Amino acid sequence: MVDIHRILSSEKESGHIEVKTATGGVPQSMWETYSAFANTDGGVILLGVQEDVQTKKLIPIGIKNTEKMIPELWNALNNPQKISENILLNENIYTVDYDKKKIIVMEVPRAARQSRPIYIGRDMFSGSYRRNGEGDYRCKREEVLAMLATKQKKVQTARLWKLLGFLI
DSSP states (O other): OOOHHHHHHHOOOOSSEEEEOOTTSSOHHHHHHHHHHHHTTOEEEEETEEEOTTTOOEEEOOOSOHHHHHHHHHHHHTOTTTBSOOOOOGGGEEEEEETTEEEEEEEEOOOOGGGOOOBBSSOHHHHBEEEETTEEEEOOHHHHHHHHHHHHHHHHHHHHHHHHHHHO
C-alpha cells in the first residue's frame, strides 16, 4: 500500500503519480494513464483527487460512490474491448479514507515484457501510451513495434534455451 498521506501532503503529479477528480465517473484519460504506467515504469493513480492548476498541490475531493466505481474499474480492466490486458491483482485497487473523503488508489505495476504493449481498445497502434514526466503520450508506431520485437525476442530466447537444454 502506498503512503497516501505522504503523497497528498508533499507531492504533486509526477512520472509515477497521477490524480483524477473522477467526480463524473471514471474518466477516459485514466485509461491512458493505466496504459502509460504499464508500458513504462508503473505508478499510482489516485481517483478523487485534483491538482490545483496554479500551485500544483494535490487536493483530495473524494469519490461519493466507491462501492459502484471499483466494480466498474474491474469490469473495464477485464474487458478486452476496453483494455488489452488486466495486469492488476486484487490488492492493486483499494479505497483509503483521507480527511473524511474516500479516495480510490490504483497501483499500476510495469507490465511484463511479454504483456507489452498494454493498450486501450482494439488497436495497439492508436491505443498504446507511454509516460514522460507528468504526461501520458500516445506511442509512435515505432515504439509499439519495438515493444512487440522485445516481446517476440523473449519468446525466441525461451525456445532457444529449451532447444539447447534438450540437445545438451
